[in-house]
Amino acid sequence: MELRKEYFADERKDDLKEIGQPRLRADALGHVTGTTTFFADRNLPGLxxxxxxxxxxxxxxxxxxxxxxxxxxxxxxxxxxxxxxxxxxxxxxxxxxxxxxxxxxxxxxxxxxxxxxxxxxxxxxxxxxxxxxxxxxxxxxxxPAVLSIDEALAPGAPVVNEYHGQNFYRYDSGECRKVRFGDVEAGFAGADHILEQTYGSGPIEHxxxxxxxxxxxxxxxxxxxxxxxxxxxxxxxxxxxxxxxxxxxxxxxxxxxxxxxxxxxxxxxxxxxxxxxxxxxxxxxxxxxxxxxxxxISSPRAAEKLVIKDGVMKDGRIVARYVKAYIDAGAYSRHSPYGAQKSAAHFPGPYTVENVWVDSYCVYTNRTPSSAMRGFGVTIGDFALEVQMDKLARLVGMDPLEFRFVNAYRDGDMKAHRQPTEGAALIECMQEASRAAQWPVAEKYLQMSSARREG
Amino acid sequence: MKKVPVQFTLNGEEKAEFVESGVTLLKALREKIGDTSVKAGCQQGTCGSCAVIVDGELRLSCLTLAERCGGAAIETTGGLAHGEVLHPLQRAFNEGFATQCGFCTPGMIMAAKALLDHNPQPSREDVVEAISGNICRCTGYEPIIQAILAAARANSLSAA
The missing domain is CATH 3.90.1170.50 (Aldehyde oxidase/xanthine dehydrogenase, a/b hammerhead)
Known part of the structure; x- marks a missing residue:
């Protein structure tokens, strides 16, 4: 592994005792000797x-x-x-x-x-x-059972869970979690191209x-x-x-x-x-x-359906992003109302887009209840977003990495859910990725910084 | 349920127990003998967490009947260290960050030991083949492969 210390050099310290030093895991000795006690490693009389x-x-x-x-x-x-x-x-x-x-x-x-x-x-x-x-x-x-997001939301669908009364979770914000930022219709009206795609994923077991x-x-x-x-x-x-x-x-x-x-x-x-x-x-x-x-039986990662519609200019700037996200909770809530909320907050991804509209639904179906799994509510969204970014780059005839530099968020940019960006490092990561993968980009992108809007 | 006597050596020590007829070596080791270094991951022969060495050969203890192990020499990761002195494989797994949750580790180390016992200087392909019956969901395997190769190198140095 190579540490590139020139990035954010003014924010780092190299004289720390523990941080930055390799240390053996505290639990590994037990693991390699077979002496770590897992819950089932007990014989209780009368069990x-x-x-x-x-x-x-x-x-x-x-x-x-x-x-x-x-x-x-x-x-x-x-x-x-x-x-x-x-x-x-x-x-x-x-x-x-x-x-x-x-x-x-x-x-x-x-x-x-x-x-x-x-x-x-x-x-x-x-x-x-x-x-x-x-x-x-x-x-x-x-x-009768409903086994997909589309079946669950179809008119006249059987109600999965009577405690909710309809096949989606009702938030204090209504039938879904909503993000409204700028004027997405005006953004589409002024865009050179519009691309709408639907992405889907199945449940994933850990x-x-x-x-x-x-x-x-x-x-x-x-x-x-x-x-x-x-x-x-x-x-x-x-x-x-x-x-x-x-x-x-x-x-x-x-x-x-x-x-x-x-x-x-x-x-x-x-x-x-x-x-x-x-x-x-x-x-x-x-x-x-x-x-x-x-x-x-154990809960998997939720199946998701994501509809992403983007307005993009010929120079590569995304000027409007509209997302409808559907998270399949299965039959019960477990952690999915929270997962769908995270999904809403995550769009439009690590990119600065002036006009954003997100509706994120937590949907009930007669499937195994889904729940947490590494970045739930976010990971599938990232898959969809990055495939969408490649398609947008092709649409405007740009290199996909350069296209991401154009749209990358930087410190001080207001995110769609009204948190200002701070501590961004996307540009620096992409600069390093460009070198490591030997995927050259124009010099102006190598001069960009997450800390400044210029350039 | 009918009980049958079973006698074998476990990591060099004589063991004798009465077990229910049809019980697996996995259950006998964990619940009768008290060697919980052997892990129950799937109990259907697909994950390798329960792997032990029986008479020099790697065996899935969840698919091995205890009563068929009479007179056998059984090795488990629980008996691999000599006091505080770790086996080269254990040292390599520890120092090479080849464990995360640790659940697959004892079976993985047994698979690795069975390989090195037969083939002290394996190629990377030999290592990959040898652990192909052992599932690890945390590490992505690469640190494990590197640890086994490092243990093989350490063995050859100590033998030289």
Whole structure:
């Protein structure tokens, strides 16, 4: 690796003790000796295994649930249903005033995605739990499902989630998050060219090597120690406290060692029900996703649909950018209302455009609830924007890198969401990329600086 | 469930346990013997997190029955260091930033050891082939490949 110290030379210090020095990772010695303790590396006497009965349908009404045969299966200790959950309807981001509560911990009258949790079996062995789960009889009335953003927003589409009443999240700003900057219609009217394109992406699974899970130990003090691989310790603590209507002081969350997360372990899907199982049986409980559950049940990155319309001048300046963004939350909110909001704030990307209009929708479908994943709400937008930038460059006959220099944001530029740009380094990154990739650009672009508008 | 006796050496130590018939070597090592350096990633033979060495050959412990390992010599990453003295592979992984979350690391090191035991001076292609059954979702593999090549170089220096 090469450090180019001439950039921002007046802002750097080279006499620091730790920063800029290579240091071994504090946790690597445990990793290479196999002594790092992951949550599942515990053998607790009397451990119960939790297996979830899940919906095989994308959308269905539950007429009845028959537990009689499963309850008689050898090794089964307890079966949990919605009736056992003190506060069964929740939403994770209620902690930051995102509502309404829209998701059941265990399904009651309906399931809204294929894989939704209905009944939890607690048994002496994994095998007994698995076998008993096959004996739970759920009588479903299958309902029409919407499996794409376009289907969800079509007139007359079935309502996915009655807690919302329509197939999109209603913000205080209305049916979507909105950015209004300058006069986008005037920008289009004065543009030499207009290019409108639609971009789409499917859900993406994080696929961590360690699957989601937790092990819960009921303590003699009346507290519950929960060994978990959550990436969101306080979301987990607070939501568990709400769902179980249990004082947070009774919940001792132990974590911090995560076998791959990438955003896939920020939802609160295993801890509340495992702690409830430990409370109702008085025994330690293990709830660990199988690989199949990790791939099918854990929340992926949202599918997105992005419509981008740009007005561009012959000299390469983008004078208007209009974006409609649709984020597929799946059946429940989880973190997607926030993801769609981030998406709105991110446009028009790292470029200064005087006229910007963004509508960003959080859409509900009968798909696996989506949630966080590395830059969610932003990454797919960047893919679409950069493909769009290449197409615009071709449209005006410019080199794609030079086209980006023309439009790059610089310190002092007002962004569309009304935050002034500061600390920009895009121009310097592109200058270095130009050299490293041996992709020459005109000398005037090599003289540009993020710190000045001139040039 | 019927229990069967199983006896083998683990990292040179004699081990004897009664296990349920049909239980995997992975479960026997983790839950009976207490060697949790062996990780359960997929339990269907696709990720390599549970890789161990049985009689000198790399094996996926999630697809190996414990009762078929009677009399075998089993090696795991948990037994690779001698006290505080790390095996060259462990040192190379540590110093080469070849771990991030650490979950794939024990299986990865076993795959690397099985390679170096058979082929002390592997090419880069040999290394890539040897770890092709081990999934790492953090590093992008390059630091792991470099660490294994560095360990091979260190071995040849100490042998010279």
């Amino acid at each position: 119960l295994h939790l297996k979830m009965v899940r919906s095989p349908h994308h959308h269905a009404r539950i007429r009845s649930i028959d537990l009689s045969e499963a309850g008689r299966h050898p090794g089964v200790v307890r079966i949990l249903t919605a009736d056992d959950v003190p506060h069964n309807v929740y939403t994770i981001l209620t902690l930051i005033q995102v509502g309404p509560e829209d998701e059941t911990v265990l399904a009651t009258d309906k399931v809204r995605w294929k894989g939704e949790a209905i009944v939890a079996i607690l048994a002496d062995s994994e095998r007994a739990a698995h076998e008993a789960a096959q004996k739970v009889k759920v009588d479903y009335e299958v309902l 696929a961590p090597t360690e699957t989601t899970g937790c092990i819960v130990m009921p303590e003699g003090s009346g507290r519950f120690t929960c060994y978990t691989n959550t990436q969101a310790m306080f979301f987990t603590l607070d939501n568990t406290s709400i769902i179980l209507q249990m004082d947070g002081a009774k919940l001792h969350m132990v974590g911090g060692t995560v076998g791959g997360g990438f955003g896939g372990k920020v939802d609160v899907t295993v801890e509340p029900i495992a702690i409830l199982g430990a409370k109702l049986t008085g025994r330690p409980v293990s709830f660990i996703y199988s690989r199949e559950e990790e791939m099918q």
